[in-house]
Amino acid sequence: MQLERNLSIIMIVFSSFFLVMSLQVENRTGNIISAGTWPAALMILMLVLSVILLMRALKAKDVQNIKGDPDDSADADNEDQLVHPKKFFLLFAVLAIYTLILGYVGFIAATILGIFVMALLFGIKSYIRALLTGILATAGSIVLFPILLNLPFPRGTGIFYTLSLLFY
């Protein structure tokens, strides 16, 4: 319920911000229905619904407070399943770094390193197996995509660019 409440607050902020933005979209044609009308209508709808959702979440919270939070046991079950909550942030960080460096170090280096770290995060114990997973996955994708299907994969810059030319 707390998550629902927080999400509805985020949605209220989101829809209010973009409602203002929509109203500021330039009207080149002078028509009543301009480029900003459709998104503005959507944001009004989203704003109203998010307020309803927030009110419901707050109401539900009050009821829970009186009844003594019946969701406690369900939450405990959920926590049992997701035993490594930190890994969520770690994986997100790895993916964010991967996306950031992809353009600079190219597909080969970024993917070998990325898959190696991800395999360790997912629970592969042996470093060698994780590295092999990274190398084989990268090799497989290079054969399939840039070589066989002519997809222009990112090459990176400098030495990474030269390295990529050896393969695709």
Added chain:
Amino acid sequence: MIEGLLGGFGNLFEPFNFFILMVGVLLGFIGGGIPGISGTMLVIILLPVSYAMDPAAAFLLLTSIYATSVFSGSISAILFRTPGTPEAVATVFDGYPMAKKGEGGKALGISIFSSATGGVFGTLVLIFLTPLLASFALSFSSPEYFALALMGLTVVASLSAGNLVKGFIGVSFGLFIATIGIDTMTGVPRFTFGSGQLMSGIDFIPVLIGLFAISEVLRRVQQVHKVNTKQKVSSELPNWNVMKRISGVIGRSSLLGVFIGILPGIGATTAAMLSYSEAARWSKRSKEFGTGIPEGVAAPESANNAAAMGAMVPLLSLGIPGSATTAILLGAFILHGIQPGPLMFSTQGSLIYTILMGLLVANLMILLIAKPFISIFSKILLVPYTVIGPLIILFCIVGTFAVRNSIFDVAMMLVFGIIGYYLENAKFPLAPIVLGVVLGPIAEDQFRRAMQMSNNDISIFFTRPIALAFIILSIISILYPFINKWIKKRRNQGGGTDQTVAS
């Protein structure tokens, strides 16, 4: 016509043509099965190769890839929650829960059966009803298209029954995402914040992969992964009882799929999504949809294959493509010096009938080849999730990157992965967001065009019979959950009073 079809059948079974058809079927399976390689992409890649062949072989190759890739997108959708092609996104909703319950083989079998049936039905419609159906779709104008898109949107929003508010928030969020970028009608940039990449908008593939696949991987990384037991996943074709159970759904979805496929610009993805929600709406088990039931796999799979064939109708009869892939096929025809259109039946009759018979056989091949193909393909399941997880992420990254060769899209996929993760934790239905993104451009463009047509008089939507019919259906579908709830409440109250009186 019969002579033409027999001639086409004869051409098809010439050894080289038949060999090419088989190659096309297999390539379509592989292409559709691997996330990141869509049927559209394969057709584009093989277009230059086909130029070297004679037209019959070239179009057998391209059209058989097109027909079979629509089916095989469901394999990874069912097994890994990653749709191999965008058309299979609705298959995830029930296919993956079935696989999670240990019914992966059953789900795959239902997908094979439904796809083949939908595809064959679509091809038969393509063969026999082309002129009639094309003329009906031709009478559609902007108000009708907007009303149709509106109906699609309200249908999925009401699908999230009980979570109607969340469903509509999802739809409006999806529709809003579709507005980002340069406005196609006036050229005004919207919500781009000066970013060049946002000018071309947010493609729906990163949204789709992020919401469904990345969010799942982000969840599973937090779990402890046990070593997979050597469970053999083989597809099992549905038995008589299941066939009987899903036959009505397949029939309705195939019809709906063909109809939507024929309408230009609304492709198999929308057909699958719409037929899924229609199946949920009319089913006695509507509350079980999303938990892993055969109807939830049968509906989108029969509809997307039927729609893929339906999209060929305007292409062959009028020279207007009904979807992205058929637009590429149109280019292929022109590349071979052939102009698709009404005259094609008289000038290229033999080629047309060969293509039609090829499509029929390719769809039947799904029944024969899919089973052994899946048993090889599903060996991937024996690999532990510690290896599969990073590989799924890799496929997601490559699949997203391949659409527009854009690292920005990969970043968008990640953003929507996080959004999907938190929304799912708060029990938000994700399908309405995807539907909003897919239908957004059609809904907005057609609405604005209709308003231009009528000088901003909104009555245009209520004075045209087809548009009015769609709008009435939309209103009914929005109000239906409320009316249903009210009736149940009244009934319960009535029951309660009776009991009190009786006691």
